[in-house]
Amino acid sequence: MIEVEDLTKYYGGKRAISGLTFRIEKGEIVGFLGLNGAGKTTTLRILACLILPSSGRLRVDGLDGAAHAHEIRSRLGFLPDTPPLYDEMTVRDYLRFVAELKGVAAKDVTRRVSEALDTCNLNQTADQLIGTLSHGYRQRAGLAQALVHKPSLLILDEPTGGLDPVQIVEMRELIKRLGGEHTVLLSSHNLSEISHTCDRLLVINEGRVAADGTEESISQGAGGGARVVEITVEGAAPGGGALGERAAQLIGKVPGVLTARVKSSADGRAELEVEASDDRRAAIAKAIVESGIGLVRLERKALELESIFQRLVAPGPGPSSRRAA
């Protein structure tokens, strides 16, 4: 659906992105992850045919980004980080305007507008002035604007910016429902939201692709994933001895486990970290429970995305390499 080859963009002398190459298939929900200033917004704007790259090629739906920008624009919906809303219009009038602007046939406008209002839960505020809406509703109106002409591609720049936790979940559910039927690209620096919403992640750091793949493949690449498991056990070791060591021994015997080490032990509980060649959580749990040791907690290494992220986007040498967005 989208093919990007060697995309580079300079703003004056400053290089914002360099040599980006990736593909995105129809129906995927892809998250662009990166620090502020990494180049996510620039990349998304180029994909939305709002700015031209300094060099490199972009193809959307087989159409060349430079030659057929107009055509591509009618097939995509873009939500910038500040939703492009006209404060003096009502939500319904605004969506009608956008629908007509994007070329929706006159007879379809009313239907498309009410569909967009439904999808984004805006029916209560449909006849309210946009200037009077709260931030959460403004974001939703912005999303509605991106959807109203039923584009096949949606590009959302920080769709959950400034929303409260409840609104973030709502937005996330909305976006997930849109995937499949639409191809969705979104950018964020909110790690948990992105890992819950997206099928695939593209990590951008300092204008380059630092990682590209599913969360699992990226975290495995960085030495994490379901292969690394944290376990808390309690009780008495069967057959005497220290609880931690006994448990580690037991776990080490489970096929597929590479290492099992005790991280700490106190008050009748022990914490262990186990590394396996793949996801062995079920077998490990079975082994512990069957031996009579109490299993309190077993989960894959927490916050991997954060630590991978931190590893991948470690700042370059010197403060001058961190540029403002």
Added chain:
Amino acid sequence: MKSIALIIRREIGAYLRSPLGYVVIAVLLLIDGLLFNARAMGSDTKRLSAEVLANFFEYSSGISVTAALFLSMRLLAEERQTGTLTLLFGSPVRDYQIVLGKFIASLLFLALMLLLTAYMPMLIMVHGKITRGQIIAGYLGLLLIGAMALSIGLFASALTKSQLIAILGGAGITVCLVVCWMLSTVTDRPFSEIFAWLAMWSKHFPPFMRGTINSQDVVYYLSMTYFFLFSTTRVLESRRWSS
């Protein structure tokens, strides 16, 4: 064509729904009325009604230009500021359609204001003798000079995010063009003729206010308006691809 009509509708809606349009019209109508009362109607010497009408058009031309600059300063600067220009740029709408749509909408709103000044010539008609021709010519002149000022303001609005700078820029360009006549008095041919032609008011407006429609004056206002609209389109184009 549909896109232009769409943009015109939205822009007029914006003028009608925000205080700026009404405040501009109200204030300028007030000033126009006061000037009319003080100078055109209220002088002691006996004067021909045609002269009074010409005076009315003279003052109103300044009002028309001022109104045009205030009305046009927000057209593009505000959209840049609020981020809505991204919406227009991301749609299958061409730059010239955006520019034309906004220009025509502001011209219609300006025409509304000019319509509201009609009470003043009607006051003259009560006891005086004036021709319909002079009234039509005068209003045509007001519309043409207003259109030119709108295109200047629109151009300035395209250059900046700040509405304040837009109006200062627009006013600056307008003043330069008006002051060209001074330059024409201190230079030799051919420059004096060039500056005289370029001058926004001195050579080209008085015929309208006295009731004469000269094609060369109409051409002047239309071509200058076109020039600024064209430049605005080019500026938009360059902004689109750079940031």
